[in-house]
Amino acid sequence: MTSIDANVGITDQIEIPGVSPRLINEDLRPAHARKWGTYSLFAMWMSDIHSIGGYTFAAGLFALGLGATWVFGSLVIGIALVFLLMNLSGWAGQKYGIPYPVLARISFGTLGSNVPALIRALVAIAWYGIQTWLASRAVIILSVKVFPGLGALTHNNILGESTLGWIAFVTMWALQLLLLRNGMETIRKFQDWAGPAVWVVMIMLAIYIIVQAGGHISLTLPGATPKWGMTHAFFAAIALTVAYFSTLMLNFCDFSRFAPTKKSVFKANFWGLPVNFIAFSILSVIVTAGSFAVYGEHIYDPVELVGRIDNVFVLILGALTFAIATLGINVVANFVSPAYDLANMWPSKIDFKRGGLISAVIALVMTPWNLFNNPIVVNIFLGAVGAMLGPLFGIIMADYYVLRKQRVVLGDLFRDQGYYTYTKGWNRKAIVSFLITSIPTIIVALVPAFAVLAPFSWFIGAALAFAAHYLISRHDTSIADSVRMAIQVEEGYSLDDHENLTQASANAGQYR
Known part of the structure; x- marks a missing residue:
């Protein structure tokens, strides 16, 4: 066997004697190629966090009745807990090179692992469809702004969605399937640039809002009175921060299994979670607060905010960016997991690509807008x-x-x-x-x-x-x-x- 390094081919695998065909395929066996270094895992976290949900999360904590200092404190403590717990999941996958459903075999059994795998897959597929549909909203806004005549395609109803809505949804759905071409390696290459690209546009959006607001921005966002007191609201915000990452805490080993060292997982998690999450949350609060100074109301949806900018170039750039951002989190949180989880059910017939395709088809036929609404x-x-x-x-x-x-x-x-x-x-x-x-x-x-x-x-x-x-x-x-x-x-x-x-x-x- 050759040594493990960044040049090892993706087909090089650990040899295991006496295996059962019903328990293994090339995607489930221990990973030999270890190409997900510190940067790739860090970029994966950027793709996961730099999303519409990630954008609105910090601002949404103000609704608990917390002030800016309390929100910031809850975010710091919450993401620190996430960092520690995510390392536990990541290190297990990295040590043995195994994905989540195989890790679950240790505790639930070789066949019993299908219970935790399918539960995780069910959550992922549902949100895969919903996130794809939410990404298509940006495509609709962009299309109507650039080609106003397309607005006529938004007035009919086909299974709960308009013609333009269907076109936009299927377009985003198909784009994600392109990531199946080379499995996890294509996904790694996509994440390596998608996460940083969103950062660049978010910084540009923040600068634009600050300039338009004349630098006069109040970071105090509207919120309710804490129903059970400030202390409860503070700890609730910490718990919600952890819960926001709970799905990936289960299957982060799907990614860390390709990491060359335990140290690379730790470093990527540190820069990608506490540092990146806090920085992105602060930026999103600044933009949300600045929207009040510019438009007279707090706009929590970045797609809606971009849609109000009276500049075609900025509109196109912003809409494309948030579409890419949604694709990024969808791939990380909702695509990889069910691909492995379904492969675990029938390894001899379902590999990673087929598992992903099955997930995508289910997400399509369930008409996720009806689920979400x-x-x-x-x-x-x-x-x-x-x-x-x-x-x-x-x-x-x-x-x-x-x-x-x-x-x-x-x-x-x-x-x-x-x-x-x-x-x-x-x-x-x-x-x-x-x-x-x-x-x-x-x-x-x-x-x-x-x-x-x-x-x-x-x-x-x-x-x-x-x-x-x-x-x-x-x-x-x-x-x-x-x-x-x-x-x-x-x-x-x-x-x-x-x-x-x-x-x-x-x-x-x-x-x-």
Whole structure:
């Protein structure tokens, strides 16, 4: 085998003897090519944060009744927690080169992993369609401004959307499919320039607003009176900041698996999360506050703000930028995950590209504007499914870091008989932990009587599941046996000898 470096081909893979075709394909097996260095992961975070949702998030915290100092403090604490938790997920993927559904096999079993994988996929596909539709709004604004005659195509209704709306949506939908051409490598190249490009345009937009406002901008945005007091609102803002990143906390290993070192993951997360997120949030608040001085009202939607600029060049640039920004977060948060998750269901028939295509088709046929415009569906269905993400994170982290102490027999993740087969491929203890902690988490998230706790539902779910899984599984002899086997393998290799250690771990356990 060749050494792992930036020049290794994407098809070079870790060899694993005795694997089952129903558990492995070229996309799920441990990554050998490690091309996602510090910059690529940093650019990935820029693409994730530099979106319409990221733009409005900080300004939206003022609605909790917090002042500027309190909002800034909550953002700093919240993103610091995200940084720490994201490293936990990222380091697991980086060490063994495995994506999220394969990581989930450690705790849920080789077949049971489809439960956390499909829950994550369901959330991702729904938001994939919604984000694609939101991106198409920018295309419509741009099209009508440049070609006013196209406005006539916005007055009809075909399954809830106009003709121009359909054209714009399908256009954005198709553009994202182009990223499937070379799988993750094309996605990496797209992210490397998309995130920084949005930064440039956002800075230009901020300068424009500041100049138009004559430099007179008040950073005090309108907000409500805190319903349960300032302290509750402050901690709610921290919790919401963490919850905003909760989906990627589960599947960040889909990206970090391609990182060459643990240090590169840490550095990319530091610059991409605390530094970049705080800077972008401050910039978005400045622009939102400045919109009041220029237009007499606070405009929280950057697409609407760009649409009010009476300059065709700026309009085109702004609309294209926010369309690209939405594509960026959609690819990071909502495209990669279901592609891997669906591949995990049927590895011999579904690879990463087919999984992505299936996700895109589902997102198309579900007409996401009807989903988004139905508060019952969005708030109850997606809210309930989203509430399950905390328990999943708690179980996976408790199992990997506490029960197994980061010791895994890699090859058994892809074998019909091994340490992670449990009972016919299912770890019933993890399933029980998930069920008993998901129910109270969903109740807290959705039942009005528990509204005071709703912002903290992710933390509640993660903590309950972490504790439950640890208590239920701490005396599991199969876990102890797998840890002993993994230690025997790792004792013969330096942890810096990444390639040989990974290969030995892949071979281990075959002849038990």
